[in-house]
Each structure stands twice: as structure tokens, then as C-alpha cells.
Amino acid sequence: MKTIHLALAFLSLAPMAMAETPVLRVLTYDSFAAEWGPGPAIAKGFEAECACTVAYVTAGDGAAVLSRLQMEGAGSSADIVLGLDTALTETARATGLFAPLAAQAPNDLPVPYTDANFAPFDWGWFAFVYDNTKLTAPPKSFKELAASNLKIVIEDPRSSTPGLGLVMWVKAAYGDQSAQIWKDLADNIVTVTPSWDAAYGLFLKGEADMVLSYTTSPAYHLIAEKDASKSAAAFDEGQYMQIEVAGKLASSKQQALADQFLAYLASDAAQAVIPTTNWMYPAKTPAAGLPAGFETLIQPAKSLLLTPVEAEAGRKAAVEEWQTVLSQ
Amino acid sequence: MANRFVAISAWALASGIAALVLGTALALAVQAKGVALHPADWAALRFTLMQAALSTLLSCLLAMPVARALARTRFAGRRALIVLMGAPFLLPVIVAVLGLVSLYGRNGVLNQTLAALGLPTVTIYGLHGVVLAHVFFNLPLATRMLLNGWQSIPAERFRLAQTLGLPSTFRHIELPMLAAVLPGVALAIFLVCLTSFVVAxxxxxxxxxxxxxxxxxxxxxxxxxxxHAALLAGVQFAVCAVAVTVAARFTLPEGLGLGLDRAQAGQKAHWVDAPVLALAAVFLILPLVAVVADGAPAVLQLPAMVWQAALRSALMAMAAAVLSVTAALVLVQAKVVGAAWVEAAAMLPLATSGLVLGTGLFLLTRSFVQPETIALPVTVLVNALMALPFLFRLLLPQARDLHRNYDRLAQTLGLSGAARLRWLTLPRLVRPLGMGAGLAAALSMGDLGVVALFAGHDQATLPLVVQRLSGAYRMDQAAAAALVLVASSFALFALCDIGGRRAAP
Known part of the structure; x- marks a missing residue:
């Protein structure tokens, strides 16, 4: 009997509680919202100040987030879209679904970045990661890599955002000569995987000397596993960047709440969560600095990045070139 | 009456399947901007066909001696080996690939051994690697399906052949069985390889x-x-249609007639059987050992949510299995009484891609419901649908025999409706039904495509959790969660499979 009374009491209270608390829906990629990702801490921090509930809606990766948004169109139930990168923002903007940002928060990105629709929340440099106990003299450029006997695993630009980043990297560094670089790299490539985790898994199994990942990848092994054996190779051509951004949808009925969330995302509290959960650099370095271990990471002399417009315009041709050269 | 009921339900089921498969493809097609295949698409089509054909050919050729050896030898662990044969097909693809790489990769056991012996090393990467992986997946499936065929040959036939002094029992008894079963086996494997993605x-x-x-x-x-996706799905569909037609043309009616319905033991073992079985066991079991070795160390450190996801996945898998088995049984019953079109409907799900099906459903339902509120039922439905063609293939040969051999008897006895199902159909088909249910459950357990498209953050299934772990650098835990996934898929499969064989007369 007691349980029935309790259940009735709960049932009558629940709708009231739900009506009072607005829910902010954030469409993001899987690993952001995962329990070891930045999602839970950021949701908790924001809920403490917004009197609202944050609900994550997830899709596989950045590209999956965009395709889900395109499927939902103006009927999307999301308020915030979080996790696109600059290779995708132009396509996202063209959907016309994004509202202008209410404010531009200051950032510490190594390249100037402002965008009317998208606020950066973290960023990283792509890099080839290797085991420094096995490889003592890593290549210092794509040309050195291509001339070596080293074996690499890369991701497919047709199904993975890092894979697309690599194609953009070669394009940004070599322009018209990119096809020749791919031709020279062909015999170094062990295989091309559909996703980052398959490539990284193969690398950890010892299938390749190097894997396309991020300069921050060694920080995971150092901080989470106390393992200093992984390093990232700095390339003379410069390191291509990935900037991850968030934006609010024009169809959201909670514009003010969405603005508040984006402001919180840029705040010290949220930015301090990023480095050891998403293993990327926070867009704005927190007052307390980066976690111990990040100072050991390589600092590329030069950052490469195609603008969203260049990336959008050149993407198709660059991927086709990659495909043609490597299919021979 | 009973036939009418079967016919009506089969008709309704087939229409539902056709509506789902074609409707989802249509939902994508209406957004078409143009209808042209790119040059890269033609290259993809060529590679798809080549690898699928090679993988099918090799799987079938190798499965024949293995199934024959299993059918005519008796040894300790035979049953265990047969059940274990289900395992490779149930492995999540990426787990299986990493298991194969542990053995045949650049840093794998094989190459380390070759290098230690001063021999040249080999590479797994290339067309041969793709075929190797597909054979690893499909050889056991082919073996199991052929074994069912061998076991369905009445023991009296072999004795009769001996009495008559027939020069070759293979030609007169086994070949007709192969002609009846093999095209269906080849078709199933070809269609599985056709939609391969991660392996390739x-x-x-x-x-x-x-x-x-x-x-x-x-x-x-x-x-x-x-x-464009719909167009490509259309091409895939056309290839499937051609394959189904070709397989149907080459399938010969079995016509071995009725025996005393005693299981097997008509044939004596041959000396090649032992080495054949040993080789097959090593080929199939070693990658499984690698998967266990990779995953075992971190199993105890898995977060609690992994176990919750495992339970959720298992419940969904069982629901999908019940749904799929029921549908397959109805369709098979309709087919054996002569409704030829039923077969086309049952094979239809293989022609579509899980991604097209999922995306189409998403587009069709998004105006009515929040995707995550229907994520789990939709996943169950799609998985039941995707397993249906295999179950149909599995049931068909024996359902056909059953009808040919017992229909007249049942009619004489006035056995119909629920009584016929209870006393004749279910007991006779319980073996393939059990295996089919196990297969459907395990396939559904490992599915990632549909749930990833629909599920909200809190409804993670086990495959999704594996992906999340490996996406967060936690490869050890991902390997451990993958092991939990493999073990639970396999447990579900073994439970149904052994149950089915225990219940068989």
C-alpha cells in the first residue's frame, strides 16, 4: 500500500516539476556526451546556474551531427548544435538553420577566428603520432615521411573528419603539388580505415609506425595512463588545425537560454573541463592554465587552416584527387 | 482454413516488408537532385562484386568438406565445435578485424613467427585480406547450413545405396542435396559480402x-x-535481385523422399575428415582466442553502464529474434504451399542497406515523433527485418521436405491449424528454428547502424558503448566491452541453438 501511495504522489508531482524546468537540447557527437567526455561536467555546471535541464542528443561524429541536422531541417528539436568543425561550417551555414551569435567570446586560438554563427569551444592540431621507444628519428615533413620506409595508418576522408583534415592539410601545405605528395606517400600507407578509432587501434596493436591523430593524443597516454611513450611529429610544412564550434538554431524557442549556454561554454569553468575529457585545447585557456602534462606536447611553428569557404569549395576535388591517386 | 490464415498473414507480412524496404528507399529518392552514377561509383560496384564473388566461392568450396566431415564423424567436442562455428558470424565486424590483425597483421603472430624463422613476411592488407576476413565470417555459416542439409538426408538412403552397390554415394545422394541447398547458401553469403563496409x-x-x-x-x-544514396541503394538492390534470380534458377528440387526420420549416421568417416576439421577449427578459433586475450584484462574494470547496456541489448535481441522467427515461419509456410512471391519479399531486406533503411525511417517518422522515443522499437524492428532473409533460407529446405513428406499424412489424419503446428511443424523444424532464433538474436545484439541514428544519449546499446569507449582512447576497455558483447551474443546464440537441437526428435 505504501508503495502505491508513494507512486501516486510521485506521478502527481512529476508533471509539475517537468513543466517548470525548461530543457535545453544539445545535438552533439557521441564522445562529447559520453560519461568520460566533457558533456556531463558541462551539463552539471550549466544546470547549477540556469535552472534548466541539459539533454544531449547524439550522433556518431561531427559529420553525423551535420547530416542529422540536415535530415531534421527546420523541424529540429535541438536548441544548440555542438561539435561541427570548420570543414563543415560552411555547409551548415548554407542550411540557413543557424541564428547569429549574441556575443563573440574572446579566444586564444593560434589563428584569428571569428564567425557570425559559430563559436569555437576547442581546437587541436592534426599530427602523426608514433611510439618514441621504437622510432627515435621521426620524419620532419611529408616529404621526409614519403621518402622513408615508415608505415602509416590514415583515416578515410569520405567517412571520418580526421581523414578529411589530412586531405585538407596536404592541400593547404602543397596546393597544386598535393597529388604528387599522395603519390609518394602511397607506399607508406598500410591501410585506410573508416574511422579514427579503427586507425588508432591498429596503431596501438603495432600495425603501423605512425597514425594520423592529434598533437594532444600523447597527453591522454601521459595523464590517464602514466605512459610517456607516445609522441607527435612536428612537420616543417606546419600543422593543420581542427576548430570545433557550437551554434544555436534559429528554430529554437529558447534563444536566451541558448545564448546563456554558449556563454557558459566559453567560460573558465567549462573550458577547464575540455583538455582532459575531449583531449583537445580549450578555445580560451583557463585562468589556472592547462593541466600538467600538456607542457610536454609539441608546439608547431606554423598553423595551417583553410577558411570555411575555401574548405567547402575545395573539399570535393581534394577528396577525389586523394581517391584517384591512391586507387592506382 | 489453416492455409487461408497462413496465406493472409503471409500476404500482410510480405506487404509490410515491401513497404518498409521500398518506402524507406523512396523517402530518400524523392530528394534526388540527379540520377547519374559517378565514375567512382562504377569502380565501387566492380570491387563490390569481385570481392563478394570471390568470398562466396571460397567460403562455399571450403565449407563442403568441413560440413561433410562434421556430418560423418563422431568425436568428443563435436557438438561444442558446431556451436562454436556460430561465433565468427556473430562477432562485431571491427572486433573480428582486430582479432584477425592480431594473427595475420604486420605485427601479428604469423609474421612474427615467419620473421623469427627468417622467412619473408606477408601482408593482410589488400583484396586477399578482405576475402580472408569474409571467409572467416561466412565459412562457419556455410558449414552450418550445409550440415543441416547433410543431416536431413535419411540414413536409409546411404544403406540403400550400399545394398544396390551404387558406385558413388556422393553422386547419387549427396550431390542432389548440395544442388538443393548450395545455391541458397551461396546467395546468403554473396549478399552479406555485398554490403560489407568496415572489412573492405x-x-x-x-x-x-x-x-x-x-x-x-x-x-x-x-x-x-x-x-544519390537512394540511387546507389537501387544499384545494390538490382544486384541482389539478379543474384536471387540466378540462385533460384540453379536450385534443383531435392526429391530424396521420405526416410524413417532418424538422425544421420548413414556414412562412415574418412581419413581426410580429421585434418579437415582440425584446420577449420584452428582457422576459426585462433582469432577468437585473440579477441578474448585482448579483452580479458580490462573486463573487471568496466564501468557499470556497460552492464546496463549489455542487458538492454540482450532484451532487444531477444525481442528481435522472436519477431524474426515468427515472420520467417509464416513466410516459409506460405512458400511451401506454393506462393512463390513470398520468397522475393523475404529476401528483400538483404537488398537494402541498414543505413538507407534507418535514414528512410528517420525521414518518414521525424514529423510525428522524437527520434529517440522510438529508437529501441525501431532498432528491434529493423534488426528482425535484417535477420529475416537468413532465417527464411535456413527454414526453407526443411520446411519443403516436411511439406512434401508429411502433408498427405497430416491431411489423412485431419491434422490442421494449431494442432498441426504443435504436433508436426514445430517439432520437425525446431532445429533450424533454434539456430535461426540464435542467429537473429546475435545479429541484433551486434547491430550498430540503426541505433546510432536514432538513439538518444541515455539509450546506449552495447555496440554503441564499445564505439564510445574506443572513440575516447580507451582501447583496453573497448576491447573488454567488445568481449562482453561477443560473449553475450554467443551465449544467446548457443542457448537457442542448443535448445533447438535438444528439442529435435
């Missing part, structure tokens, strides 16, 4: 190893061109 890409060595399924993925994910 990861082991293919480069973009030359592009399958149609990858092109569909690219069209939906990076180019957001649903129309």
Missing part, C-alpha cells in the same frame, strides 16, 4: 577497396545527398 575498407588497404555501402555512407554523411 579496413583490410582493403586503400580507397581502391571501396564498396557500394561505403559510397552510400559517404553520400548520406559527408555529401548529404539522400537522392
Amino acid at each position: 575498407l579496413t583490410l582493403g588497404g586503400g580507397p581502391a577497396a571501396t564498396t557500394l555501402e561505403l559510397a552510400i555512407y559517404q553520400a548520406l554523411r559527408f555529401d548529404f545527398d539522400p537522392g
Whole structure:
């Protein structure tokens, strides 16, 4: 009997509680919202100040987030879209679904970045990661890599955002000569995987000397596993960047709440969560600095990045070139 | 009466399947901007066909001696080996690929041994690697399906052949059985390999190893061109239709007639059986050992949510299995009484891609419901649908025999409706039904495609959790969660399979 009374009491209270608390829906990629990702801490921090509930809606990766948004169109139930990168923002903007940002928060990105629709929340440099106990003299450029006997695993630009980043990297560094670089790299490539985790898994199994990942990848092994054996190779051509951004949808009925969330995302509290959960650099370095271990990471002399417009315009041709050269 | 009921339910089921498969493809097609295949699509089609044909040929050729050896030898552990044969087909693809790489990769056991002996090393990456992986997946499936065929040959036939002094029992008894069963086996494998994606890409060595399924993925994910994805799905569909037609043309009616219905033991073992079985066991079991060795160390450190996800996945898998088995039984019953079109409907799900099906359902339902509120039922439905063609193939040969051999008897006895189902159909078909239910449950357990498209953050299934773990650098835990996934898929499969064989007369 007691349980029935309790259940009735709960049932009558629940709708009231739900009506009072607005829910902010954030469409993001899987690993952001995962329990070891930045999602839970950021949701908790924001809920403490917004009197609202944050609900994550997830899709596989950045590209999956965009395709889900395109499927939902103006009927999307999301308020915030979080996790696109600059290779995708132009396509996202063209959907016309994004509202202008209410404010531009200051950032510490190594390249100037402002965008009317998208606020950066973290960023990283792509890099080839290797085991420094096995490889003592890593290549210092794509040309050195291509001339070596080293074996690499890369991701497919047709199904993975890092894979697309690599194609953009070669394009940004070599322009018209990119096809020749791919031709020279062909015999170094062990295989091309559909996703980052398959490539990284193969690398950890010892299938390749190097894997396309991020300069921050060694920080995971150092901080989470106390393992200093992984390093990232700095390339003379410069390191291509990935900037991850968030934006609010024009169809959201909670514009003010969405603005508040984006402001919180840029705040010290949220930015301090990023480095050891998403293993990327926070867009704005927190007052307390980066976690111990990040100072050991390589600092590329030069950052490469195609603008969203260049990336959008050149993407198709660059991927086709990659495909043609490597299919021979 | 009973036949009418079967016919009506089969008709309703078939229409539902056709509506789902074609409707979802249509939902994408209406967004088409143009109808032209790119040059890269033709290359993808060529590679898709070549790898699928090679994988099918090799799987079938190798499965014949293995199934024959299993049918005529008795040894300790035979049953265990037969059950274990289900395992490779149930492995999540990426787990299996990493298991194969542990053995045959650049740093794998094989190459380390070769190097230690001063021999040249081999590479797994390339067309041969893709075929190797597909044979690893499908050889056991083919063996199991053929074994069912061998076991369905009445023991009296072999004795009769001996009495008559027939020069070759193979030609007169086994060959007709193969002619009846093999085309269906080949078809199932061909269609599985046709929609391969992760295997082809990861082991293919480069973009030359592009399958149609990858092109569909690219069209939906990076180019957001649903129309093009629908076009590619249409091409895949056409290939499937051709394959189904060809297989139907080459399938000969069995016509071995009725025996005393005693299981097997008509044939004596041959000396080749032992080495054949030993080789097959090593080929199939070693990668499984690698998967266990990779995953075992971190199993106890898995977060609690992994176990919750495992339970959720198992419940969904059982629901999908019940749904799929029921549908397959109805369709098979309709087919054996002469409704030929039923077969087309049952094979239809193999022709579509999980991604197209999921995306189409998403587009069709999004105006009515929040995707995550229907994520779990939709996943169950789609998985039941995707398993249906295998179950149908599995049941068909024996349902056909049953009808041919017992229909007259049942009619004489006035056995019909529920009584016929209870006393004749279910007991006679319980063996393939059990295996089919196990297969459907395990396939559904490992599915990632549909749930990833629909599920909200809190409804993670086990495969999704594996992906999340490995996406967060936690490869050890991902391997451990994958082991939990494999173990639970396999447990579900073994439970149904052994149950089915125990219950068989």
C-alpha cells in the first residue's frame, strides 16, 4: 500500500516539476556526451546556474551531427548544435538553420577566428603520432615521411573528419603539388580505415609506425595512463588545425537560454573541463592554465587552416584527387 | 482454413516488408537532385562484386568438406565445435578485424613467427585480406547450413545405396542435396559480402577497396545527398535481385523422399575428415582466442553502464529474434504451399542497406515523433527485418521436405491449424528454428547502424558503448566491452541453438 501511495504522489508531482524546468537540447557527437567526455561536467555546471535541464542528443561524429541536422531541417528539436568543425561550417551555414551569435567570446586560438554563427569551444592540431621507444628519428615533413620506409595508418576522408583534415592539410601545405605528395606517400600507407578509432587501434596493436591523430593524443597516454611513450611529429610544412564550434538554431524557442549556454561554454569553468575529457585545447585557456602534462606536447611553428569557404569549395576535388591517386 | 490464415498473414507480412524496404528507399529518392552514377561509383560496384564473388566461392568450396566431415564423424567436442562455428558470424565486424590483425597483421603472430624463422613476411592488407576476413565470417555459416542439409538426408538412403552397390554415394545422394541447398547458401553469403563496409575498407588497404555501402555512407554523411544514396541503394538492390534470380534458377528440387526420420549416421568417416576439421577449427578459433586475450584484462574494470547496456541489448535481441522467427515461419509456410512471391519479399531486406533503411525511417517518422522515443522499437524492428532473409533460407529446405513428406499424412489424419503446428511443424523444424532464433538474436545484439541514428544519449546499446569507449582512447576497455558483447551474443546464440537441437526428435 505504501508503495502505491508513494507512486501516486510521485506521478502527481512529476508533471509539475517537468513543466517548470525548461530543457535545453544539445545535438552533439557521441564522445562529447559520453560519461568520460566533457558533456556531463558541462551539463552539471550549466544546470547549477540556469535552472534548466541539459539533454544531449547524439550522433556518431561531427559529420553525423551535420547530416542529422540536415535530415531534421527546420523541424529540429535541438536548441544548440555542438561539435561541427570548420570543414563543415560552411555547409551548415548554407542550411540557413543557424541564428547569429549574441556575443563573440574572446579566444586564444593560434589563428584569428571569428564567425557570425559559430563559436569555437576547442581546437587541436592534426599530427602523426608514433611510439618514441621504437622510432627515435621521426620524419620532419611529408616529404621526409614519403621518402622513408615508415608505415602509416590514415583515416578515410569520405567517412571520418580526421581523414578529411589530412586531405585538407596536404592541400593547404602543397596546393597544386598535393597529388604528387599522395603519390609518394602511397607506399607508406598500410591501410585506410573508416574511422579514427579503427586507425588508432591498429596503431596501438603495432600495425603501423605512425597514425594520423592529434598533437594532444600523447597527453591522454601521459595523464590517464602514466605512459610517456607516445609522441607527435612536428612537420616543417606546419600543422593543420581542427576548430570545433557550437551554434544555436534559429528554430529554437529558447534563444536566451541558448545564448546563456554558449556563454557558459566559453567560460573558465567549462573550458577547464575540455583538455582532459575531449583531449583537445580549450578555445580560451583557463585562468589556472592547462593541466600538467600538456607542457610536454609539441608546439608547431606554423598553423595551417583553410577558411570555411575555401574548405567547402575545395573539399570535393581534394577528396577525389586523394581517391584517384591512391586507387592506382 | 489453416492455409487461408497462413496465406493472409503471409500476404500482410510480405506487404509490410515491401513497404518498409521500398518506402524507406523512396523517402530518400524523392530528394534526388540527379540520377547519374559517378565514375567512382562504377569502380565501387566492380570491387563490390569481385570481392563478394570471390568470398562466396571460397567460403562455399571450403565449407563442403568441413560440413561433410562434421556430418560423418563422431568425436568428443563435436557438438561444442558446431556451436562454436556460430561465433565468427556473430562477432562485431571491427572486433573480428582486430582479432584477425592480431594473427595475420604486420605485427601479428604469423609474421612474427615467419620473421623469427627468417622467412619473408606477408601482408593482410589488400583484396586477399578482405576475402580472408569474409571467409572467416561466412565459412562457419556455410558449414552450418550445409550440415543441416547433410543431416536431413535419411540414413536409409546411404544403406540403400550400399545394398544396390551404387558406385558413388556422393553422386547419387549427396550431390542432389548440395544442388538443393548450395545455391541458397551461396546467395546468403554473396549478399552479406555485398554490403560489407568496415572489412573492405579496413583490410582493403586503400580507397581502391571501396564498396557500394561505403559510397552510400559517404553520400548520406559527408555529401548529404539522400537522392544519390537512394540511387546507389537501387544499384545494390538490382544486384541482389539478379543474384536471387540466378540462385533460384540453379536450385534443383531435392526429391530424396521420405526416410524413417532418424538422425544421420548413414556414412562412415574418412581419413581426410580429421585434418579437415582440425584446420577449420584452428582457422576459426585462433582469432577468437585473440579477441578474448585482448579483452580479458580490462573486463573487471568496466564501468557499470556497460552492464546496463549489455542487458538492454540482450532484451532487444531477444525481442528481435522472436519477431524474426515468427515472420520467417509464416513466410516459409506460405512458400511451401506454393506462393512463390513470398520468397522475393523475404529476401528483400538483404537488398537494402541498414543505413538507407534507418535514414528512410528517420525521414518518414521525424514529423510525428522524437527520434529517440522510438529508437529501441525501431532498432528491434529493423534488426528482425535484417535477420529475416537468413532465417527464411535456413527454414526453407526443411520446411519443403516436411511439406512434401508429411502433408498427405497430416491431411489423412485431419491434422490442421494449431494442432498441426504443435504436433508436426514445430517439432520437425525446431532445429533450424533454434539456430535461426540464435542467429537473429546475435545479429541484433551486434547491430550498430540503426541505433546510432536514432538513439538518444541515455539509450546506449552495447555496440554503441564499445564505439564510445574506443572513440575516447580507451582501447583496453573497448576491447573488454567488445568481449562482453561477443560473449553475450554467443551465449544467446548457443542457448537457442542448443535448445533447438535438444528439442529435435
